[in-house]
Amino acid sequence: MSKYIGRVWRVGNDIDTDLIIAARHLNDASPENLRKNCLQDVIPDFSKKIAKGDIIVAGKNFGCGSSREHAPLAIKHCGISCVVAHSFARIFYRNAINIGLPIITAGNVIEAFQDGDRIEVDVNQGFIRHLDKGQEYQTETFPPFIQEIIAAGNLANYVQWRMKANG
């Protein structure tokens, strides 16, 4: 499944990994701890306010800063189904794919969305729809190799599968 429908949470440019999950919470990698402190310094009580399946729509360079995988994990554990951004910071981009958090690079398409709008995203097809305005947008799709990781669910499954295949 690569299609997600949800309500938009709109955030700005350069949302760094300290804002997504501050280092003071990194002494505990449990899903519960990550979930409750996710984006806390950007939107207080974020994890309580969102509904399962909601979608983050962000500006440029989302996830810049540290390599902490805790950042995409925190977003995933919150119940966010997908992150759409103008662009992603490099390590966050890898991490999201590797842990199975669906993401899509959308460039200026993000300008069409505001807090609370309803959005549909098809990650495999690179397709985005504004459900309130009825507008549709096409973005780039992932290269085949990355699609294989996405199809496996995450990099751990993919590696396991590959190691078995190689005997």
Add this chain to the structure above:
Amino acid sequence: MGMTITEKILAAHAGLEEVKTGELINAKVDIALGNDITGPVAIKEFQKMGVKKVFDPDKVVMIPDHFSPAKDIKSAEQCKNLRDFARSQELTHYYEVGQMGIEHCLLPELGIVAPGDLVIGADSHTVTYGALGAFATGVGSTDLAAAMATGEVWLRVPETIKVNLAGKPSNPWVVGKDVILALIGKIGVDGALYQSLEFGGEGLDYLNMDSRFTIANMAVEAGAKNGIMPVDEKTRAYVEGRVKKPYQVYASDSDAVYSNEVEINLTTLKPQVAFPHLPSNTRSIDEVGMVPIDQVVIGSCTNGRMEDMRIAAQILKGKKVHPYLRLIVIPGTQGIYQQCIREGIVDIIIEAGGVFSTPTCGPCLGGYMGILAKGEKALATTNRNFVGRMGHPESEIYLSNPAVAAASAIKGRITAPEEIIGN
């Protein structure tokens, strides 16, 4: 068509004659690094992959440095997890409290990374080793787990931006930190996103290895995948006696292709200060104005090396820290710590009214050892001034080189070193 140093290292590690930008490759890793925050997550993923042994116990490196010596019970559990794994896997390069230092200061010092190596680390500042002419990049914990299992990593061959360092510094306090802050100020925090930054030019001759590590270290603050430098006499002198394994030196071809070129003029460069809350928010020291501060931190993988300690001591010698301000100095490794004792640097800092800590990341990421209260301002030689990075979300961080930091600790406000010692 010629290749860049980055392309050559990637091709060699992927077993290919040549690689092209944008190509996805599977490359062999020489070093896979984790720490007490990212390591435990990687270990869990590694175990999920159903693999018993790491691909090579000489090439998997684990360093407890972020919240270590353990700052609380949960951190102690994470450190223990790392320790247990290192022992059961019989890792060659695991360094316990007493031997450990901040990973990106420690690995070069111990000669674990060599020119031409391909290094991945579950820490964004892994890019530091580019100063040695190695390809080094930050990844996440799952990437680290996959590399621990297979000895390989998937990478997209990046475009390269050439950074020409022109001229000789004329300001006596200008060091690597000012070069990289000026660059980030110029191109922005996503100015090199997904790309490689390759540093070169005459200016490099005037920068010692410690300054070069600082520059490569903050390449990630411009969004870069790696920051890399050519291997010259200074690099060779540094690795001699440290690196015990055979290594290969790569250099960019004269007809290599670059996506862009940027120049930083060292002759006109002045010490730089990054204002809250982005490293790109830079100003020259003479444009700073009146900024009173509550704390100064000198340390981290950016500026916790010997050159940094010496500069700080040079300015603080015989002076007193401002009574309304806390000065915290943190050497990067035990080796640097001991050298500071030998050179009398520890005495100078304590007599000035500062504290001198054991090596740790500590306040750099808001862990411990100098957390800021609401509304407080700090000047730090670290690399990130994001919201809440050093403590309360309403505290503020300014970034500078160690000379500006030490001078400001005396004045109680951000100031040029010349205000303490003349030219």
